[in-house]
Amino acid sequence: MNTSTAALVPTFPAADSSGLVIQTGHDECQAIFYPAFYQLVMKRSGQEEKVELGYSGSRLLERLLQTPGTVVSREELMEYAWADRVVGQGSLNQQIYTLRQVLGDEKKREIIQTLPRRGYMFNPRFLVPVVLDEPEPEPQPSVSPAAEMLPAMPVPEVAVRSSQPPLRTVLVLLPLVVVLVASLVYQGLTVAGVRSNQVQSGLASIAYIAGDGITLPQLMNETKELSERIAGLAEQPVELVLGKAADFYQLLCARPDGSARWLMVQETQLASLDEATLRRCLP
Amino acid sequence: MTSRKQLILALGGGVLLAAGAIVTWLTLPPTTVDLDGRYGSQGQVRLGSGEVLDASYSILFTEGRYYAMSRQGDVIVETSGKVETDWRGGYRLLVEKGDVTELNAQLDNSLLFNLLYSRHPGAVIHLKPLYAACLYAQETQQVYCANNP
Numbered sequence: 001m002n003t004s005t006a007a008l009v010p011t012f013p014a015a016d017s018s019g020l021v022i023q024t025g026h027d028e029c030q031a032i033f034y035p036a037f038y039q040l041v042m043k044r045s046g047q048e049e050k051v052e053l054g055y056s057g058s059r060l061l062e063r064l065l066q067t068p069g070t071v072v073s074r075e076e077l078m079e080y081a082w083a084d085r086v087v088g089q090g091s092l093n094q095q096i097y098t099l100r101q102v103l104g105d106e107k108k109r110e111i112i113q114t115l116p117r118r119g120y121m122f123n124p125r126f127l128v129p130v131v132l133d134e135p136e137p138e139p140q141p142s143v144s145p146a147a148e149m150l151p152a153m154p155v156p157e158v159a160v161r162s163s164q165p166p167l168r169t170v171l172v173l174l175p176l177v178v179v180l181v182a183s184l185v186y187q188g189l190t191v192a193g194v195r196s197n198q199v200q201s202g203l204a205s206i207a208y209i210a211g212d213g214i215t216l217p218q219l220m221n222e223t224k225e226l227s228e229r230i231a232g233l234a235e236q237p238v239e240l241v242l243g244k245a246a247d248f249y250q251l252l253c254a255r256p257d258g259s260a261r262w263l264m265v266q267e268t269q270l271a272s273l274d275e276a277t278l279r280r281c282l283p
Numbered sequence: 284m285t286s287r288k289q290l291i292l293a294l295g296g297g298v299l300l301a302a303g304a305i306v307t308w309l310t311l312p313p314t315t316v317d318l319d320g321r322y323g324s325q326g327q328v329r330l331g332s333g334e335v336l337d338a339s340y341s342i343l344f345t346e347g348r349y350y351a352m353s354r355q356g357d358v359i360v361e362t363s364g365k366v367e368t369d370w371r372g373g374y375r376l377l378v379e380k381g382d383v384t385e386l387n388a389q390l391d392n393s394l395l396f397n398l399l400y401s402r403h404p405g406a407v408i409h410l411k412p413l414y415a416a417c418l419y420a421q422e423t424q425q426v427y428c429a430n431n432p
Contacts, residue, residue, distance in 0.1 A: 042372065049372060094415035097429075101412065102372070104317065171293040175301035207414075241414050245424045246393040247331075252426060258416050260428045262326035264338075266391055269329045277327060277335060 020065055021128035025104030025111060030128060035062040040102060051102050054207075055198065056081045057095050061122075064112065068124035071115045085200070087237050090256025096120060097258065198239075201231035209243035219244055226251070226270060230278050238283055253281040318344040318366055318374060322418065322427035328355060331391050340425045349376055353398055353425060359384040360398045374410040374418070378403060397423040 022031045022040075029044040031051075038058035042049045053061065059081040064072055078092050096112060103126075105111040111126045198205045199220075206227055210216040220227075223242050230240065230251070241252040249270060251263045263281045265273060323341040330336065336356035343350045350363045364379035381402020390398075400406055401423045413419040416429035 051372060097416050098412075101416070107317070107319075171290070171297055173297070175297040178301070239414065245421075247391075248328075248393065248424065250424065252414060252417070254414055254417075258429065260324055260414065260417055260426060262324060262426050264326065264328045264394075264424070266329060266331040268331055269333060272333060273329065277329065280327060 022103065022111070023126045023128055024102075025108060029104065031103060033061060033065065035059075042102075053099070053102070056091070057098055059083075060092075060095050061099055064120060064122035065127075068122045068127055071119045071121045073119040077120065085205070085237065088256045090258065091237075091239070093256075094254070094258055199227075201227055203234040203237050204231035204240050205237070206231075206240045206242055209241060211243070211245075214244050222270075223249060226273070229273075229275075230282065233275065233278055234282055236283065251281060253283065255283045317368075318349075320344060321430045323430060324417070324426045324428050326426070328394065330389070330394075332389065334389065336390075340427060342427050351376075351401070353401065353423075355390060355394060355398065357385045358390060358395075358398060360402050362402045369409070372412065376408040376410060376420070378406040378408065380404060397425075401425075 020033045022033060024031050024042070026042075026044065029042055031040045031042050033040055035058055038053050038055055040051045040053060040061075042051060060077055063077055063080040074089065074092060078087065078089075081095065082091065096114075097106065100106040100109060100112055103111050111123055113121045113123055115121055198207050200206075204227070208216055208219050208223075210219050214222075219242065222244075226249070227240075227242065239254040241250075241254070243250045244267075247267045249265045249267060251265070252260050253262065254260050261281050261283075263277065321341065321343050323339065325337070325339045328336045328338050338353075338355040340354075341352045344366060347366055348363065349366050351361070353360045353362075360381060360383050362378055362381035365377040367375045367377065369375055378401065381404065383399070383402060401408060401420075406422070408423055409421045410418045410427075411421060413426065418427045419425075420427070
């Protein structure tokens with residue numbers, strides 16, 4: 001596989017890779033990567049969708065994007081994405097699979113390429129160059145200190161215009177913005193659950209998903225004992241997902257090979273769970 | 284007076300545009316589906332009675348359709364239908380056909396409801412990425428992981 005394509009492409013933004021635009025494998029869809037927020041913003045047909053990559057996934061993509069066109073070894077990727085933890089090769093495989101899935105690359109594997117026995121490489125052909133045909137504007141004194149602290153993100157066109165938009169434009173766009181925001185909030189509330197960051201407990205890394213009438217603090221509080229018990233039983237690093245739907249708690253135990261076992265427990269039975277049942281879920 | 288007229292015109296135009304956007308959004312055709320292959324998972328269910336049942340879920344995606352089998356203890360439910368994508372990166376399963384092979388188990392009501400919902404023609408099940416190569420069926424609370432991620 002050709003790994004020297006880096007020389008053929010334009011220079012891309014600096015090493016922190018904030019706000020890089022990626023051409024995805026989905027139809028007419030580009031993704032903007034914001035490593036500071038562990039997020040990809042997918043832009044398709046004028047609509048935007050935020051995809052949470054999680055810490056490890058985001059770090060992985062960040063490292064690959066630091067040197068597009070160059071092979072990064074598996075060891076280096078694991079060290080970069082899981083700096084404070086020892087994880088198996090399966091975790092890397094899973095995160096790479098997830099990134100490919102998000103980028104619409106799980107079949108062709110052109111965007112994140114696998115170099116057997118060498119590592120992974122981000123194909124620079126899928127980076128969208130930022131056209132800079134005007135000199136950088138002088139910093140405006142009115143910029144707030146908070147704005148200066150934000151990572152270098154692509155600046156929307158309207159943000160660099162100094163003149164105020166005409167009232168008519170605002171009035172025309174306002175209903176559209178209201179509709180868009182309302183629909184996003186509606187979709188977010190009705191479909192997506194709220195997902196916590198990974199919580200490390202012993203060898204277990206646990207993500208909590210709230211929703212369906214239960215908040216994150218409630219869920220974490222109600223499953224505190226379960227989390228501690230299963231973390232205590234884990235004999236190797238394991239990634240768990242804990243949630244609740246209707247009157248059942250759900251525990252997903254991810255396995256290094258990408259498969260998973262799960263356990264559903266009726267809420268009145270949570271305290272009665274025996275060790276053997278918990279062990280069957282763990283890898 | 285002219286500015287008031289302009290204001291009314293602008294507001295009217297804005298409302299019309301918003302209405303157009305809503306209609307377009309609601310009538311957008313489903314996009315193509317890239318789900319393919321076998322997914323599944325195994326696990327256990329601890330019922331309210333304390334009984335523990337083995338359970339497994341299998342689903343095959345092919346050419347925009349799905350064929351699924353869910354097993355919880357003695358209850359086996361087979362369903363099939365169409366797969367569509369939604370614009371947020373998830374999928375929708377549109378149930379067309381479903382059969383219950385066995386129904387003499389002592390499942391909890393909410394579990395039975397999930398299984399029976401999934402086989403009801405016209406039911407919609409939303410699939411969301413959950414973890415790595417795993418998908419979560421929201422309405423039926425089932426997990427499907429790619430067999431060969």
